[in-house]
Amino acid sequence: MYKNYTMNQTSLPLEWSCFLPSTHIIFEIHEFIESRDDRVFTLFESSDGRPGYHPRLLIKALLFAYSEGVYSGRKIEKMMTENIPMIWAMSSEIISYRTINRFRASEYCQKLLPELFVDFTVKLKTENFITMNELFIDGTKIEANANKYSFVWKKAVDKYADSLKIKTKQYFQDEIQPMVEECMHMDDVAELSISDLENIATLIEKEITELSADIEEKPIQGKNPKKQKRRRLKKHLRKLRDDFLPRKKKYEDYDQLFNGRNSFSKIDTDATFMRMKDDHMMNGQLKAAYNIQIGTENQFVLTYDIFSNPTDTRTLIPFVESINQLPQTIVADAGYGSEENLDYLDSIGVNHLIKYNLFDKEQTRSYKKSPRNRKNWSYHSEGNYFTDRNNNRFDFSHISHRKNRSGFCQGIHVYKPDYPEQTEQKTFHYNWHYESLKEIESNKLLSPEGSKIFARRKIEVEPVFGQVKANLGFARFHLRGKEKVKVDIGLAFMANNFKKYRKMKIS
Numbered sequence: 001m002y003k004n005y006t007m008n009q010t011s012l013p014l015e016w017s018c019f020l021p022s023t024h025i026i027f028e029i030h031e032f033i034e035s036r037d038d039r040v041f042t043l044f045e046s047s048d049g050r051p052g053y054h055p056r057l058l059i060k061a062l063l064f065a066y067s068e069g070v071y072s073g074r075k076i077e078k079m080m081t082e083n084i085p086m087i088w089a090m091s092s093e094i095i096s097y098r099t100i101n102r103f104r105a106s107e108y109c110q111k112l113l114p115e116l117f118v119d120f121t122v123k124l125k126t127e128n129f130i131t132m133n134e135l136f137i138d139g140t141k142i143e144a145n146a147n148k149y150s151f152v153w154k155k156a157v158d159k160y161a162d163s164l165k166i167k168t169k170q171y172f173q174d175e176i177q178p179m180v181e182e183c184m185h186m187d188d189v190a191e192l193s194i195s196d197l198e199n200i201a202t203l204i205e206k207e208i209t210e211l212s213a214d215i216e217e218k219p220i221q222g223k224n225p226k227k228q229k230r231r232r233l234k235k236h237l238r239k240l241r242d243d244f245l246p247r248k249k250k251y252e253d254y255d256q257l258f259n260g261r262n263s264f265s266k267i268d269t270d271a272t273f274m275r276m277k278d279d280h281m282m283n284g285q286l287k288a289a290y291n292i293q294i295g296t297e298n299q300f301v302l303t304y305d306i307f308s309n310p311t312d313t314r315t316l317i318p319f320v321e322s323i324n325q326l327p328q329t330i331v332a333d334a335g336y337g338s339e340e341n342l343d344y345l346d347s348i349g350v351n352h353l354i355k356y357n358l359f360d361k362e363q364t365r366s367y368k369k370s371p372r373n374r375k376n377w378s379y380h381s382e383g384n385y386f387t388d389r390n391n392n393r394f395d396f397s398h399i400s401h402r403k404n405r406s407g408f409c410q411g412i413h414v415y416k417p418d419y420p421e422q423t424e425q426k427t428f429h430y431n432w433h434y435e436s437l438k439e440i441e442s443n444k445l446l447s448p449e450g451s452k453i454f455a456r457r458k459i460e461v462e463p464v465f466g467q468v469k470a471n472l473g474f475a476r477f478h479l480r481g482k483e484k485v486k487v488d489i490g491l492a493f494m495a496n497n498f499k500k501y502r503k504m505k506i507s
Contacts, residue, residue, distance in 0.1 A: 016088035025502050026085035029063050032120065032498075040115050053095055058103045059112065060089045066495035069473040071488075073097035073104075104491075105484050113490040118324060120497060121302050129504065134453060135295045135302065135327035136460040137319070137336065139312045142469075142489070143476045144271035146288040151273050152254055154262045161251040168192045168244050176200060176236050179229065180207050194252070197245050204237045260405065261308055264288075270482040274310040278475075290477070290485055293319045294493065296461045297327075299500055301493040306486045314406055316341045326350055331457050334359060339434040340408040342441065353445060353454050356438050374430070386415055386430075392423045400429070410434070467499075468492050 020026065033056050041055050064086060065076045077097040079086040103109055124130045169192055180203050192200075211230045220226075257264050263273040265288035273286040291307040293315050303323050307315045312335035320330070329351040337356030345352045361367050370376070371389050378387045386394040394415035402410045415428040444450040468474045472492055479488045 016084055019084050020088065023502065023506055024085060025067055025498055026064055026089050028498050028502050029060055029067070030089055032123070033060050033063075036116070036119060040112065053093065053099065055103070055108070055112070057090055057093060058095065058100065059116075061086065061095065061100065062104060062491050063495050063498065064089060066472065066491045067499055071474070071478045073101040076100050104487060105479060107483070109487050110483050113487060113494070116494060117303065117490070120494070124300055124501075129501070130297045130300060130302070132297070132325065132327050134329045134331055135297060136457050137293065137295050137316070137330060137332040138457075138461040139291055139293045139315060139335070140465045141274050141276055141289045141310065142292055142474070143276065144265060144268045144288040144290055144485070145477045145480050146265040146267035146271055148285070148287050150266040150288065151286070152264055152266060154258050157251055157254045161255075164244070164247055164251065165191050168197065168248070171239070172200065176204065179233060179236075180204060194245065194248050197240055197248065201237060201240045201245070204233050204240070208233050208237070268480040270308060270485070272308045272310060290482075291315060292489055294461065294464065295319075295323065296464055299460060299464055300497050301464060304490060304493055306482055306489070308482070312336055313338050313341065317344050320345070320350070329353060329453065331454060333457065337441070339410060339431065339437060340404070340406065342437045353450055354441060355445065356441060359442065359445065362442070372425070386428060388423075393418045394428045464496065467496050472496060
């Protein structure tokens with residue numbers, strides 16, 4: 001026996017929300033977006049063309065689609081005709097995928113998202129989901145929307161650019177200069193720039209024009225040396241305009257795109273080639289990617305930023321500078337524990353719990369007993385020298401100043417043994433300022449309160465990356481360019497925040 005049904009019965013349409021459970025995530029997204037002040041959306045207003053869709057609808061569509069792991073504009077449009085929560089949120093409007101993609105890639109969306117994150121942080125603070133006492137910082141790499149074979153390497157570009165400088169200079173001296181009299185005065189030029197090459201091309205053109213006029217006025221039977229010279233000049237002109245000039249311009253454009261990086265992708269020039277963890281071939285393959293930095297509390301992403309350099313060390317200072325409201329304490333792993341970073345956080349008055357590179361190693365029994373451990377040496381302040389466990393004396397020699405890429409200068413004190421032939425270690429380098437910072441950091445990390453806070457790092461920030469990559473399926477960017485990529489990942493983080501908020505609110 002089966003339950004009867006009919007496909008032809010006439011019925012009045014019901015409110016779409018009646019089909020949804022009261023705890024559905026779309027209600028949280030709708031309530032949050034609709035409660036935002038109208039001033040946030042005034043920058044979208046325009047008097048040109050037909051009336052546009054309200055940005056509230058568009059941002060709600062994107063947030064809900066991202067929470068469902070849907071990132072394609074065409075699939076988001078399809079959801080507006082088939083997905084009941086989306087139909088309700090869009091008021092039965094069907095927005096073209098072109099409009100969705102244009103809005104997502106627009107500078108308006110780039111300005112809107114930071115406002116939404118600030119408002120959402122205030123909402124979480126008001127409802128006591130976060131305290132803003134600690135901010136847990138970490139980073140991950142996500143593959144860019146670019147082919148893995150679209151790389152441009154700085155070393156290769158520098159090599160070919162230097163080769164081109166020599167080749168153009170030699171070609172000019174051997175082939176062009178003997179034929180064009182006006183080029184004689186350029187003999188002392190060390191390097192031919194783009195403007196120099198363009199001027200030479202102009203002079204060759206002028207010479208060709210004069211030869212052509214001379215040939216027409218004074219025709220010669222048989223071989224004409226002027227025609228031969230004109231052919232050679234035309235060949236040199238093609239060489240300049242079709243080979244030297246395009247390559248010269250290309251290498252100069254590449255040099256600007258590097259902007260301190262070692263590589264970039266031709267498809268997404270803001271992306272840098274990085275070593276990824278998901279290396280299925282296990283051959284250390286590099287992929288175009290971005291370094292994503294986030295700050296979380298209670299697994300909510302409160303702030304985020306995009307960087308093109310693969311290491312986390314040089315991202316902390318610009319990331320902290322971009323935070324609107326600084327927390328009481330910043331917590332991060334050993335990738336951020338450089339002297340520059342610790343010094344910077346002290347200078348702005350922010351407490352921090354950050355491991356340095358050798359912190360875990362220093363806690364091992366073998367390191368504590370190691371003869372290379374500086375704590376097992378004796379320092380004599382009067383003579384400014386160290387003695388190791390074998391009573392070998394290391395006297396102060398000089399201070400070595402090292403400057404990193406960001407311009408931060410370290411003062412390394414170099415100590416040398418009195419009898420080098422009797423010691424295994426020929427020099428001893430000691431950074432007094434950094435060692436004092438590490439000592440302070442170590443005491444805070446080993447204290448009961450500090451170790452308790454730092455232990456939360458693994459359950460605060462690490463799961464967020466797993467939720468976004470595994471649960472939402474966000475393993476690769478869908479837009480290109482640093483600003484658009486920031487919108488892409490920002491929507492994913494905000495969607496994940498709503499999922500987390502709904503779950504915690506229900507429980």
